[in-house]
Amino acid sequence: MESIVGEYLETIPTSIQVILILSFSFVAAKIIESIGYHVLHQSKRLATGEYDRIIIEELHVPLYVTIFLVGVYASARLLPEVGIGFYIASTAMSIILVLWAYATICLGGRIIGASNNAPTDREITPIFKNVLTFLVIVASFFLLLGIWNVDVTPLLASAGIIGIVLGIAAQDSLGNFFSGISLYLDKTYKLGDVVQLESGERGTVIDMSIRSTTILTRDNIAITVPNSELNSKQVINESAPVRRRRIRLDVGVAYGSNLQQAKEALLKIAEEEDLILETPGPVVRFQEFGDSSIVAQLQCHIEHPALRGRARHFLIERIDERFREEEIKIPFPQRELTFYESGNTVRFEDGNEQVAFPNSVSEDIAEQNTDD
Incomplete structure (x- = not known):
């Protein structure tokens, strides 16, 4: 069948072949467009399948445009003028490449955004979108140069040298960037978590960016x-794996x-x-x-860990009040101090310790105590 079609096309003038190929690609593109429109607006499955709908929405336009441009490319290859055919074919392929690069960026961004629903995920999503965009643009740039027969060897050598220079100059920024990715993948913390740093600062995570993390302390200091x-340092996440936290309060009973x-x-x-949970019970x-x-x-x-200070405050108030009502004593440390005179010295005894002072010094102390 293919040989018959090929022999038939060879008998047709080139101009007619070009018209037939363009017409066929245009009709095929319109059919793909109609199918995509029908699927998007009629399929009940896509109404509930978020990812399916995203894929159809982002790819059906590049798909039918690509089919038409493939027809343009094939038609340009038939033109006898080598120069004109090359430019038309290269332009068609360039448009296809740019179109699919843009579709890839949009599709990847929407899928990343749809898969990240937590507040922390939404904050870190731009990082992955930016990485995807950068990779697609760089790959598309070199592919475009290849389509137009541009030698990319000098560019690759220059890019390698520039990459080394930039890597040395921006090593701190790159370290923060990859550390941010690592913290996100490890799920070390997320927005709203109460964390304590190795240096002692304690607060709530209010922002996570590509470079740094912002913590708001109880004194409203960011x-x-x-x-x-x-x-690289220890971070205590008081909100993980669950936000519920146990508090301990020591009370002295006489x-x-x-x-x-x-x-x-x-x-x-x-x-x-009210701040104390019933389950688990106290x-x-x-x-x-x-x-x-x-x-x-x-x-x-x-x-929540942020309620720790308030809960301890109310508990201490209520314990002091209830113990007074029930006459339960909360003792405070007491120390007995005795002194006696022996010869020219006075000895003070505090527990097991004894301190001797000359008699003159002890008299001065006695006078000071009398004045007080």
């Missing part, structure tokens, strides 16, 4: 940290107190506080025999 520094009564009071206080653990008291630790959970 700290901008380069991504390379975050990637020796001789009813420990069961103190435990029930602490649990009741935690259950009544617990009380007695930690140790301290110097002045038995240390009871109230352990409870809050919904």
Whole structure:
């Protein structure tokens, strides 16, 4: 069949062959356009398939334009004038290349945007879009030079030298860029997470860019940290893997107190506080025999790490109030100081320590204490 068509075309004048090829490519392009329009507006599957619709929307126009331009390219190859045919064919191929490069950038950008729904993903999406755009433009540029028979060897050599120079000059920026990509892929943190840096700063992540991350402290101070520094140092994410966090509050209970009564009071206080989660419920653990008291630790959970300071504040207020009502003492450290006179010196005894002063110095101390 192909040989018959080829023999038939050879008997037709070149001008007629060109017209036939252009007409056929135009008709084929219109058919593809009509099919794409029908699929986009009639398919129920595409209404629910986001990626399918994106692909059809971005590719159906380049597809039918490419079919028509292929016909132009094939027609130009038949022209007897070598110069005219070359320029027409190269122009058609250049248009096809630019059209598909643009479609690739748009398609890739929309797919990246559709796949990243979280706030952090939306912030980091421009990085991937920019990388895709850069790669497509560079590849398209060299392909265009090849279409027009331009020798790219000198350009490649120059680009290599320029790349080395730029790499040395912008090594900090490149380090921050790749560190930002690494932090995103590792899911170290995302927008809204409460993090604590190795240097001690603690705050909420409010911005993630290609170069740095901005953290807002509780004092409303914005700290901008380069991504390379975050990637090389320890970062404590208090919001991962879940935002729920446990807080511990140590309370001293005086020796001789009813420990069961103190435990029930602490649990009741935690259950009544709105900031404390019901599940998991609060617990009380007695930690140790301290110097002045038995240390009871109230352990409870809050919904977000940012609520830690407020929750501790309300708990301390309520514990002090409830312990006063139930006459549960919270002792404070007390030290006994005794002194006695022996000869010309006065000895002060504080626990196991003894300090001796001359009698004149002790008199001065006694006078100062009398004046106070």
